[in-house]
Amino acid sequence: MPDVPETTNLFELLSARGLVSQCTDPDGIRARLAKPLAAYVGFDPTADSLHIGSLVPIMGLYWLQQCGHRPLVLVGGATGLVGDPSGKTESRTMLTREDVNHNANAIAAQIARLVRFDDSPTGAKLINNVDWLGTLNWIEMLRAVGPHFSINRMLSMDSVKGRLEAGGMTFLEFNYMVMQAYDFAHLHRAEGCTVQFGGQDQWGNIVMGIELARRTDGADLAGVTFPLVTKADGGKFGKSEKGNIWLSTERTPVHEFFQFWRNIADADVRRFFGFFTTLPMTEVDALTAAGGEALNPAKERLAWEVTRLIHGQGAADAAREAARKAFGAGHDATADAVPHGPLATADLAAGLSFAALLVKAGLATSNSDAKRLIKGGGAQLNDAVIADEQRSVTAADVVAGHIVVRAGKKRLFRFDVA
Numbered sequence: 001m002p003d004v005p006e007t008t009n010l011f012e013l014l015s016a017r018g019l020v021s022q023c024t025d026p027d028g029i030r031a032r033l034a035k036p037l038a039a040y041v042g043f044d045p046t047a048d049s050l051h052i053g054s055l056v057p058i059m060g061l062y063w064l065q066q067c068g069h070r071p072l073v074l075v076g077g078a079t080g081l082v083g084d085p086s087g088k089t090e091s092r093t094m095l096t097r098e099d100v101n102h103n104a105n106a107i108a109a110q111i112a113r114l115v116r117f118d119d120s121p122t123g124a125k126l127i128n129n130v131d132w133l134g135t136l137n138w139i140e141m142l143r144a145v146g147p148h149f150s151i152n153r154m155l156s157m158d159s160v161k162g163r164l165e166a167g168g169m170t171f172l173e174f175n176y177m178v179m180q181a182y183d184f185a186h187l188h189r190a191e192g193c194t195v196q197f198g199g200q201d202q203w204g205n206i207v208m209g210i211e212l213a214r215r216t217d218g219a220d221l222a223g224v225t226f227p228l229v230t231k232a233d234g235g236k237f238g239k240s241e242k243g244n245i246w247l248s249t250e251r252t253p254v255h256e257f258f259q260f261w262r263n264i265a266d267a268d269v270r271r272f273f274g275f276f277t278t279l280p281m282t283e284v285d286a287l288t289a290a291g292g293e294a295l296n297p298a299k300e301r302l303a304w305e306v307t308r309l310i311h312g313q314g315a316a317d318a319a320r321e322a323a324r325k326a327f328g329a330g331h332d333a334t335a336d337a338v339p340h341g342p343l344a345t346a347d348l349a350a351g352l353s354f355a356a357l358l359v360k361a362g363l364a365t366s367n368s369d370a371k372r373l374i375k376g377g378g379a380q381l382n383d384a385v386i387a388d389e390q391r392s393v394t395a396a397d398v399v400a401g402h403i404v405v406r407a408g409k410k411r412l413f414r415f416d417v418a
Contacts, residue, residue: 009033010067011224016281017274019060021200021227024210029222032195036121039064039195040072040187042129042180042202043111044080045103046095049248050110052260053199055310056226056275060197062114065122072193073111075104077130079179104128110247113310125191129183132190145178148215149208157204177205184209188219200225229275247310254311255339256362256411258319261303263410266295269302277305326412333404333414343403343415345395354381354391354405361405361413373407380406 010033014020023029041057043050050058061071080100095103108126115124136144154160154177163169184206187193196206206223213219245260246252252260264272273284287298300320308316322339325332332338341361355370358379364370371389373379379386381397382404397403398417406412 008067010064010069013063013067014060014224017063018271019056019063019226019275021225022203023224024207024222029195029224032222033067033069036068036070037195038070038072038187038191038193039197040074040127040184040191040193041197042074042076042079042183043107044076045100045107046080048103048106049246049251050107051244051246052276053229053244054107055247055306056229057197057199058111058114059276060226061111061124062278064197065115065124068122070122071115071124072187072191073108073115073117073124073126074183074187075108075126075128077101077104077128078133079129079176079183080104106248127187127191129179129186132186133179133182141178141182144216145182145212148212149178149181154208157208159201159204177208180205181209181212184221185213185216185219188213188221189217194219194221196221196223198223198225200228227275249311253339253362254307254315254319255322257311258303258307258316258323259410261306262299262323264299264302266291269295269298273298273302273305277302277309279305327410333412334400334402338414339412340414340416343417345417348393348395348398348417352393354379354386354393355389357393357403357405357415358407361415363405363407363411363413378408380404 009030011020011023011026011030041061043054043057061073064071077100080095080103081097116122117124117126154174155164157177159177160169160174163173180202184193184196196209198206203223203225206225210221210223213221244252245257249257261272261276270284270288273279273288274281277284279287287301288295300323303323304316304320307319311319322335325335326338343360353367355364355367355374358364358370358373359367363379364373370379374386374389374391377385377387381391381393382399383406393403401417403415403417404412405415
């Protein structure tokens with residue numbers, strides 16, 4: 001981890017790394033962050049793992065701590081039972097309290113990989129909003145916040161308008177904004193928190209919290225949002241979205257995590273270095289100065305840096321070595337570090353389609369997805385492109401005890417046949 005000078009202003013550092021999307025007042029934020037303060041970021045425990053979209057605010061917490069401030073990590077044990085409608089076109093799946101508690105513990109452990117939790121002045125503190133929202137009854141909540149929310153104002157927020165235009169939202173979800181606003185006001189009273197950070201889609205919720213605290217307590221609070229990370233199709237990375245890259249190795253194996261970063265578009269390399277690594281931007285600029293094929297070493301460095309932060313240096317080294325062996329000169333897919341798994345000879349004798357094998361390898365999500373891959377010429381069996389969607393895999397395809405399948409140029413899986 002780099003040493004950050006104590007004089008570094010967090011707002012300037014985040015801006016230089018491309019991590020500021022919106023803020024209430026740039027000059028005011030910069031002045032606030034000239035002195036140590038408490039700031040918070042919230043995470044809803046709607047899954048048992050965070051994803052790379054969540055890694056942006058986690059990096060924000062990391063830099064917050066490195067610049068001498070006190071991070072408050074809020075896990076939404078209460079708001080997670082409601083579901084954030086922001087950026088969604090349909091309601092989230094309802095979770096039980098047991099689900100939410102399990103997920104909260106899991107994602108707290110993931111955040112702790114980058115953020116230090118202790119009792120020091122800059123030590124992060126883990127808090128759960130069920131501790132205060134769960135103790136309020138219906139009448140208390142209405143009387144405490146109801147007079148300070150304008151329905152017209154709430155309807156003007158993008159998070160609400162988007163859902164209404166997509167077919168409507170439930171009253172349950174409509175209350176999410178009220179609950180998050182109450183969180184900010186509560187944390188100001190209980191923890192002296194004066195700044196909230198969050199994703200770009202949280203801007204409306206942050207603003208409502210600032211307004212509520214001003215009206216109820218005369219508080220002067222501020223907010224900053226981070227840019228959203230989008231997929232190649234323009235969609236956001238979210239826990240309920242398809243095609244996510246997760247921080248959990250059970251959901252996204254390390255080699256897939258590494259390959260995601262290794263295969264990003266050229267236009268995203270510098271931006272993702274700023275978002276997801278701790279390298280100084282002067283070093284990033286030197287790594288990314290050249291374009292085209294010359295960017296490949298920078299992409300490998302990016303993949304290694306992010307994998308190291310999330311999964312440790314040993315895992316990052318192994319993933320890099322596996323990628324070099326699998327995709328470098330010679331294409332050695334027999335190394336232990338290459339993604340692999342067993343395949344019984346009985347399965348081959350019974351008749352196994354190539355499409356099903358791609359699904360079994362995790363290179364396609366379904367048989368129809370695999371057939372589209374084959375039809376597009378993007379699937380290989382032992383380095384041979386397969387064009388027949390009905391192709392079967394038999395014992396004759398076993399080479400030196402292995403069957404290797406590939407999807408595109410950078411994804412592969414080896415089956416060890418026994």
